[in-house]
Amino acid sequence: MISKKYSVVDTRRCVSCGTCIKECPKDAIYIHKGCYAVVDTDICVGCSLCTRTCPADCIALVDREVVS
Amino acid sequence: MNKTRHWYDYLWIWSIVFFALGFFNIIFAWLGMLDFILPLLFAIFGGNKFFCNHLCGRGQLFSVIPKKIKCSRNKPAPSWMSSKVFRYGFLVFFMTMFGTMLYQTWRVFGGVSSLSETIKLFWTFRVPWGWTYTAGSTSDWIAQFAFGFYGLMLTSALIGLIVMVLFRPRTWCSFCPMGSMTQTICKIKNSRKRD
Ligand code: SF4
Ligand code: SF4
Ligand code: SF4
Numbered sequence: 664m665i666s667k668k669y670s671v672v673d674t675r676r677c678v679s680c681g682t683c684i685k686e687c688p689k690d691a692i693y694i695h696k697g698c699y700a701v702v703d704t705d706i707c708v709g710c711s712l713c714t715r716t717c718p719a720d721c722i723a724l725v726d727r728e729v730v731s
Numbered sequence: 732m733n734k735t736r737h738w739y740d741y742l743w744i745w746s747i748v749f750f751a752l753g754f755f756n757i758i759f760a761w762l763g764m765l766d767f768i769l770p771l772l773f774a775i776f777g778g779n780k781f782f783c784n785h786l787c788g789r790g791q792l793f794s795v796i797p798k799k800i801k802c803s804r805n806k807p808a809p810s811w812m813s814s815k816v817f818r819y820g821f822l823v824f825f826m827t828m829f830g831t832m833l834y835q836t837w838r839v840f841g842g843v844s845s846l847s848e849t850i851k852l853f854w855t856f857r858v859p860w861g862w863t864y865t866a867g868s869t870s871d872w873i874a875q876f877a878f879g880f881y882g883l884m885l886t887s888a889l890i891g892l893i894v895m896v897l898f899r900p901r902t903w904c905s906f907c908p909m910g911s912m913t914q915t916i917c918k919i920k921n922s923r924k925r926d
Contacts, residue, residue, distance in 0.1 A: 676813060678813060678818070678904060678905050678906075678910055678911070678914060679780050679783065679784075679910075679914045679917070680780075680783050680784070680790065680901065680904035680905070680907075680910055681780065681783055681784030681785070681790075682790070682794070682901045682904060684784060685734075685794065688734070690734075694779070694780055694784055696778055696779060696917055696920075696921050697774060697777075697778055697779040697780040697913065697914060697916075697917025697918075697920075697921075698914065698917050698918050698921055715805075716899060716900070716901070717899070718808065718813065718898075718899050718900075718901045718902045718903075718904050718905040719813035719905045720807040720808070720810065720813070720899075721813070
């Protein structure tokens with residue numbers, strides 16, 4: 664099942680603290696070489712746990728584009 | 732869903748033990764240097780933030796406390812708090828204070844100043860802490876560093892706790908000097924690799 668939303672990180676603002684990784688129930692986030700967080704959009708279920716916990720408030724949920 | 736727990740998910744206990752030890756014997760404050768050196772080693776040699784992401788007891792503590800007792804407003808912090816200007820400004824300020832502390836240690840080492848058995852909170856308030864040290868049990872400069880470093884660690888932990896309550900639990904991480912320093916090292920390492 665594919666969720667309607669997924670989360671996206673503003674990599675310019677991300678402080679690569681990894682708080683989001685610890686929250687994500689799907690392990691959909693990793694820190695790219697210590698620089699910023701990246702969400703695997705295929706795995707993300709759009710639960711918003713990461714967006715609500717990020718101390719820099721730099722993750723947002725966006726609508727998945729429906730590909731028909 | 733419960734995530735798999737690793738041994739290092741319990742390192743928040745270490746951050747409490749650290750302050751407890753320094754409450755009885757200040758020399759234990761030296762152990763806190765691990766929290767300074769390890770993140771840098773991971774960043775410099777590994778090019779990663781494994782320390783922040785998995786090993787930092789302090790970061791974990793700020794997550795754990797509000798989960799156990801509801802005490803964080805959980806509101807996003809103002810965006811300037813995680814802005815580059817503030818993060819680097821705070822890093823410079825913090826390192827200057829660290830340098831001042833080293834200078835004080837140096838003065839005690841050279842016999843110019845005498846040992847002050849106090850810890851400084853918020854870089855302003857001197858708090859007597861003499862019961863944690865028996866004069867003469869080590870060199871004065873070793874003790875001076877310990878008092879200075881413990882004060883720095885306690886001050887930053889208190890700031891972290893304040894922003895934990897006011898904003899999201901791990902708000903401290905958005906401007907933590909160690910976090911800024913290690914991220915910057917990783918970014919530099921990465922941009923070099925791409926060339
Ligand atoms: S919690 Fe926010 S700032 Fe921290 S790594 Fe994740 S996206 Fe970046
Ligand atoms: S929205 Fe949920 S599933 Fe998606 S990355 Fe964030 S925590 Fe993970
Ligand atoms: S940013 Fe600072 S407090 Fe947060 S995990 Fe990293 S070293 Fe620890």
